[in-house]
Structures are given as C-alpha cells and as structure tokens.
Amino acid sequence: MLRTHSCGKLAKKHIGERVTIAGWVHRRRDHGGLVFIDLRDREGLVQVVFNPEVSGEGHEVATKLRHEYVVKVSGEVAKRPEGTENPKLATGEIEVIAQQIEILNPSKTPPFYINEDIEVDENLRLRYRYLDLRREKMKENIILRHRVVKFMRDFLDERGFIEIETPILIKSTPEGARDYLVPSRVHPGRFYALPQSPQQLKQLLMVAGFERYYQIARCFRDEDLRADRQPEFTQLDLEMSFVDEQDILTLMEELFTSLVENVKPMMRVLKPFPRLSYHDAMERYGTDKPDLRYGLEIRDLSDIAAGSDFAVFRSALQRGGWVKGICAPGCAHYSRRQLDELAEFVQARGAKGLVTLPLVEEQARSIATKFLTRQQITEMAMRFGANKGDLLLIVAGERKVMEALGALRQEMAHRLGLADPNLLAFCWILDFPLLEWSDEGGWEPMHHPFTAPRDEDIPLLDSAPEKVHAKHYDIVCNGCEISSGSIRIHTRELQEKIFKLLGYSEEEVRQRFGNLLEAFEYGAPPHGGIAPGIDRLVMLLAGEQTIREVIPFPKNQSATDLMFDAPSEVSEEQLKELHLKLRLD
C-alpha cells in the first residue's frame, strides 16, 4: 500500500502518529512561508501543512502543487493550534504536518471545477466524466446507488431469494420497444437481441423451480431518450412462485420503506403506501403516475357546466367528454401573459384551450364569466373548496385532454413549490385494464401479454375484453413510475387464449413463445413478480432531476456516449465478418 490511512478517516485519535496519505490536491493556500493543502481521497479531506522549518525540501515541492495533482504525503498528525480549527471539515480539528511529499502524478488544469458544486455544461461533464465523478455530488450519488443495490441484495437474500444471471444475447421479440440487435458472425443473416427485460427468462426460472429469483438486470430499449429514460437501464428484476398480488405488494412495501429508512433516514415515506385504482388515478390526477406529495386534485365540473350556454363546454359534453379543472391557490392575480402561457401549456398537450377563472370581486377578467352565471361560478368554486384569490383552470374534452390537465396540475405544483422535497410519496396503482384498444385497431396488452387476468374476469375475455382487469400493480413515487409487475399466466390454455385475442397467428406464437408455452406444460407453478427501476429510484433518493446524475457513464439525448464517442463506425473488415452491408439512405 502506498498509504497507511485515508485522508478523510484521520481523526483526533491519530494525533501524534506518523502517517502516510495519498490523494488529490483539492485546494491550496500558499502563504509564501506556510503552504496549506487540502488533500482529498474518496473518504474526504484533510489539511496538510508544509512548513519550511519542518522540511525545506517538502515546502519547496508544495509550492509547485496545483489542482488535482496526485501526491503522497508522510507526516505527523497534529492537533490544530488553538483557534484554527475548521468546524466545516470533518477532519477540522487536526492536520498533517508534512515531512515528506512525493508527486505521484501532476495534472493539467481541469476543464471545470472539481472542488465547487456549480452548474457546468453537461456536454463538458460527459466528455470528462472521470473528472465529473470526482465532484462531491456525483461521488455521493454513485455511492448512494451502491448502498441501494447492496441493501436490496441483503434484503432479498434474507428472504430466500437467489440471484441468477440471465443472458444478454437473446432473441428478438418485435412487440414492445425497438430491440437492440447484435449480428451473428457464426450464423449469417441472423441476429441476437439485447433483452428489453428478462421477462420470459425469469418466468422460466420459476418453471425451473427456483421459487424466488432476483437479479440486478441491465435492460435495453432502442427508443428516444428522456430525463428518466436511457437506452440501457437497470432494474431490480424479481419473481416469486406460489404467491398472489398481496404477497408482492407486502414484500415491496417492506423493501422500499426499510430501504429509505436505511439509506436516506432524512426522507419521509407515506406508510402504508396509498392504493389507487387506475380509474381513480386518471380521474383525480389525470395520469396513471400521480405525484401525491400535494393535493391540487382534478374535479369534475361537467354537471355544473351542463347548465351553461358556453359552446366549448356544451360541445365537449355532447361528444361524451367532460369539463374538469383544478384550483390553483392564490393565483387569481396571474397576468394575461401568465394565463396565456398556461393555455399554451395545455394546448401543446392536445387541449383545445384553457378556461381561466380567477376568483376575484368583479369577475370581468375571464371570458367564461360571459357564459357562466354567478351561481355557476360559486358552485364550481365550492366544488374545489376554493377561496377568494384562487384561480380555477378548466378544460373541456375527452381522455387525452384530461391528461393535459394532469400535466397542468404538475406544472402548477412545480410553480407553486407545493412538493415537499423530503417526502417520498410512494403509492400503488391497481386494477389496470388487461387490454387497450389500439389506434391501428385490435387489442393490445396494456403492459405485456404474460399478465394474468383477474380470475373472476376470465369469462369476460370472450364477451367484453375491455372490462377485464389485470393482476397488475405499479409503484409510483413522486410522479415517477418506479416499477411495474404482475401475477403471470402459468397455463398454456390461458396464455394461448390471450395471444389469440391479441391477434397473433399460430405461427407467430409458435416462433416467439413456443418455448414458454411448452414450459407451461411441464408443471409451471403460479408465479408473479415485479421490476423496480433502479436508476429512477436512486434519482428520487438523490433528489436529482434526471437519471443521468445517478448513472456513472450515461448517454446524452441523442444516445451517444461523449467520452468514447459511441456509437462509432466500424471497419469494412468487421462488417464483412458479420455478413453485413451498410445501406445508408
């Protein structure tokens, strides 16, 4: 070892000891005579003092030190002189009196500050990610991520789960997201696909009799990126045999609450997790992933609106739609400009317009006042329990428009700072429909085709598929979908029935799912599971706005890695070996 101690671990108990430490020059304060260096390693900072009277040679080297030089220092740990302690530093009561110093490696001046937490262009950070990761915040995020995953492993191990790896080179399953393909050298014209999730594999592990499986699984989806979406991401994938929905719900609630208590004791969790039906979530929050850190609930005003002459309301209601709204507290003073902005916000999400109704003495400021009676306005205000000074934001339309209102709810909460940053509002979304009617016509699974229908709804598969509920559950936290899971189908008959309902031909089913169906004939146990997204979870725990802040080497929005400059072109030679010809049009 090049060192005897860690910088950040030095403490009063080491006073008088001769130690050797190594690390990066975090900051230097050169007084001409004395030189102070804050030396940093993974554990933290310690002040090193270079005194020409202690070591002339050491002092001379110290004057040459610059940011991020890597050095090895030997010296004596000393109590700091009276009055020079630094309470801001964990090691602030002591310092190392340097006797010897060796520069292990000098450093160019970094392109951005390592020692300050200021916003830096993300491009630059990603290009020099190894420097960015030296910064305190990123270091903490990566360590937090480690602790989260470690906790999950320990938690599941204690409960009899077995960690099992599944292949990364697997078979393409064209439904769902776009696959990442890997050409086969050995089989010209054939491709592997990277798994979008180990779904079928973990079900087969249940058939294999492992009963409780988990994996920290990398998943790949070739879709466009978002703040909370990367082409490759990590899930805690788990599956259990001989369980029902309630078992999974209980297990996950225990996992998440104990996880937060362990890794983020400052943060609060709603206990027990509130449970909402998919229907209620859509009605009250305009989304299936509501942020429950604040109220601002959507209320239906259709019955009141039905009595008005307002054409916008009437036509929406006639088409079978609704008139709904939210109440923004204390926003009646919003300027024309601000109100226009909100209208644009919902219009960008498919609403025709936004009716804004400030609750003030003279109601002259809203168009709606021309069409609504004082009585109707009062009734609407009462439905929200609104006060004078509040602002009602109302849209009319169908489902799509209600989602716009849900987005507006989130936007207003953001503007008003309603979300408690120390609250993790986990909740369950339950009672999902099994199927959705697709735009192209035909039924498609709301989640995936392996989800089991409610037992009592099975007869409806033939008569009214839209009424079938799924044994499916989502965990949502602070407006973010954290995990999705279900009890799976475990019999060949039911699985085939679902495939048929989804319009898959027998040939397709045989090709894509033949192995799974066959496995079901060899004593597949009832099973189910769930797969929490680790990137998103750690993002919430770290209080970050994007998962890129909790992924060591993420890709940017155009799916490129700025450090490696990937993806990159490959040689003609490589292509030939893979039997590939480029068609760039």
Add this chain to the structure above:
RNA sequence: GGCCCUGUAGUGUAGCGGCCUAACACGCCGCCCUGUCAAGGCGGAGAUCGUGGGUUCGAAUCCCAUCGGGGCCGCCA
C-alpha cells in the same frame, strides 16, 4: 417526425442595434506574504460572442439557414 428553450475567455454569468477596442467573478500565469481553510494583496495573459448567410451607415444584439445541447409530444409490450 413535431413543439419549446439554449449556445459570449478554461468555468459560470452580464451585455439584447452605436457608449463593446465585449464586462464581472472564479480559474490560469507572475510577484509579495508563517495559521489559512471559497486565504489575502499587486500585476498579467486569455473570447474573431457555435457556424454560414442576410437586414442595416453600424450586429454579440434583429431575421433566415445550419450545427451542437437540453426539456417535452410521438415512441417507450
């Protein structure tokens, strides 16, 4: 594919038709300095204002195009 935001020394910002020969802070370089800790003092170097066109007597500033970045919609079984 669409909508919105954004690009000024190494970094973060200011400037938004002429006062810009582009300002400030930190960083960087040099000198001074023995108790600092975001050390301090003095001095210095460093930017063809993403790129290309246009409008104008005059463009960092206005317009168009283009490139890069970010957010969102679509997409994400």
